[in-house]
Amino acid sequence: MDLGISALNYVSGIKNNEFTVEEFISKSLERINEVDKNLHAFLQINDVAIKNAKEIDAKIKSNQDVGKCYGMPISVKDNICISGSKTTCASKVLENFIAPHTSTVVSKLSSEDAIMIGKTNLDEFAMGLSTEFSAYGPSKNPWNTDCVPGGSSGGSGVSVAANECIASLGSDTGGSIRNPASFCSIVGLKPTYGLVSRYGLVSYANSIEQIGPMTKTVKDSAFLLNIISGIDPNDNTTLDNKDQDYLSNIDEGVSGKKIGVVTEMTNPDGLSTDVLNATNDAIKTFEKLGANCEHVSLQMVPYTVAAYYTITSTEAGSNLARYDNVRYGYEMDSSGFEFNSYISQARSKFGPEVIRRMILGGFVPSAGHAGKYFLKALKVKSKLITEIKHVFEKFDFLISPTVPIQPFKFGEKINDPVSFMMVDMNTVTANLTGIPAISVPYKITNGLPIGIQIMANHLEENSLLQAAYALEKTVDLPEVSI
């Protein structure tokens, strides 16, 4: 049995009686048992997965209606709630937090008979791009375990790349799906803001983040998006996509499409040579496929990282303020504390990156400084939105490398916050403007992956997935060996 198969091949495997759900789930659990001690993709494993598998097998056997997922194992980033189980956000602060509600995305997948195989590691509260800020230790890149897997959805990326599960759900605030997808050589899609419900996602920067699929193939992302997208009465920001089917016409190709290569995202100064070469190669590939590639400038891009950190810190400062250890949290004797000093003490359990952003978030929107920082960041955001709107009048897609560099070694960047932040350069634009973006595995150079990012206009996931699928078909990448 090949644990490395795609979601669609899993479904046909079950339908053709090549294996049972229980067999596949058991093998997946064995695989996790075997490799995860080293890779540390998971924070928690679902201990009733086998029982779930047996139930779905029974349904299949007795010819009952079975959901589209046929028991496929899907991992879930540990900032997405599943009722009755822990959601830690990889933080000590939520070490014992048991969610009273199930996120809409998990509800939708469960009702299609997917099995949530476990909760995956992340940077604490999704703040970071390497999983080095997880309070429970980092995940490791299966391509080279000395390297980071990317983040913040690093555990999700690793779990899919190392064949510990079929697919995963990540969340993307500034690249947190696409960055680990690129670093782990899998597909990662950040949908249009509002296409997928955030109900049950622990908020970090709620004005720009989205849940999205992380999969082995582009088609798998379309398959999962079909299930998890659409309007949700539990999330006022969700959009109606009229039950669009992203899979049915995915083979349309890119012939005649206009593709803009974002100058500011392919600037040789910020890019590693290997990444630049891969990007130029991808441009040629698209031209061979009949698309028209042209450089286009987005002048706001150099300011986006600063704007992104200003806005997300402001929102994080507000979203994380509730972790005061008053209504839930961990044991801490409150006697002798005045309320505010109790909160300060309680919050000292946050890790360094969260604390950094909380301090920043207390400062940039404050009365004396908002004009210089927060309001300026909002201005960059609104100018960027205007620019993007303009660009999509001419182009169908924008492309860039997903990340300007390849996976780096543990500890290499953690002490240099600004250069760390610049790794987000190419991904934050999609979040600040709300447009969809996908990372497609394109090359393995020096034994490490490089991904190409494609962006499209609002709610253009359908054509975005067509372009991604066209590119994916041209590459033949080696399997990771672990």
Add this chain to the structure above:
Amino acid sequence: MTKIGLEIHCQLTKLESKLFCSCRADYREFQPNTNICPVCMGIPGSLPLLNKSAVEKATLIAMALDCNTPSKIAFFRKNYFYPDLPKNFQITQLNAYGNTSIGWEGKISVGDAKIRIRRIQLEEDPGRIIYEGATEKTKLTLVDYNRAGTPLVEIVTEPDFENPHQVREFLIILSDLLENLNVSDPGLEGAMRADANVSIEGGSKVEIKNIGSFHDLEKAVHFEITRQESLAEREIEIVQETRHWDDGRKITVSARTKEEEAEYRYHLEADIPWIRINDDTKNQLQVHMPESISSKKERYVSKYGITPQVAGILSSDRYFSELFENAKNETNAKDVANMITTDIMGLLDTREKRDSSKLNAEHLSALIESIKSSKITRTSAKLALDEIIKNGKPLQQIIDSLDLGHVSDEGELTNVITQILKEEAKAVEDAKQNPEIVNFLVGKVMQKTQGKADPELTLTLLKKSLAIG
């Protein structure tokens, strides 16, 4: 010149649910921390879901207070740490980035004065902190989150009041108005709360917080003016500060911790998209807006010939004006109004009595009808009212069971009269000289029949017996 401004918080108690979740808006019946859910408790992963009726009710208030109303609104987060605030931010509104609150620049007449409304905003109420024992050295601070998320409308006035009396008048007018709009029940404990700011000629502005009731608000303002004036007389500087109303001692005291310049790090609440309030909606609200108290009063006077005093009392009370509207018809309006103001208001003078009362408009119109057709006397009607309020049975049933019907049987009345004439021999003699004495005898008959005798028939029969014309 003395300047007083008010900040009034009014809960929209007439709504079914809280501002962002389906918990009950009226939390008063609940045991502590049982009217809560992941949303109003700010549990990670929960999202606020806007109660659209709250937006409509708040718009209604803004329109009734002559405010400008925007074509779209947004919500903001006001960030601060406090134990009663589950998320450690309050979802509220702000007028910093364009006019995004539900109303601004309104006005309301208070006597001859015009009080300007600066702005009206829709927001969520925090929970409630209970200091056990409420002493200085209380050991426990308890928090009840049942109230957290209750829809609240904040009404901020310009400093247009000149004296405590005006403040009081304004509050009466405002609470009548809110009750009349059917958005709130201002009589409920904690449903309406107010802070005041007070300054006298040449002095700084002093804020008074923590005022529990409207009654105390007038007192607090009065106290504060007196305090500031006595400082001024002795040429002591009046410093800008926040003072708390000490409910026990009925004085204002300087807030112990110096309140720093507010730092709320306002920013847009992205979980709630901008809400459009289009002209259609506004027109609909205008069309269905309950008639204002003043126009109601005018109508009662001009259409039904009710005295302005009675009309004023009736129109300013939603409960009784509704009873009146439902019971009145072309012919009985005046009698209905009088019976409500003279009899029923006295019987139903508390909320509890109103809530448990079984009296409805049908009872009332039947009662008036029965008096008019001499089926019962006014005296009996009062007895019947008491019964109806208690058990709500149909009027006829109550008349029968209490035997309140007129004694209009000639034979029965004649027997009573014969008896009275015997007992009151002196009066009978006098009556022959002075016909006015007949009324005394009528009274005696009434007494004997416990007010049930038909007065006209009694008079006729008496005159006949006495052979006077």
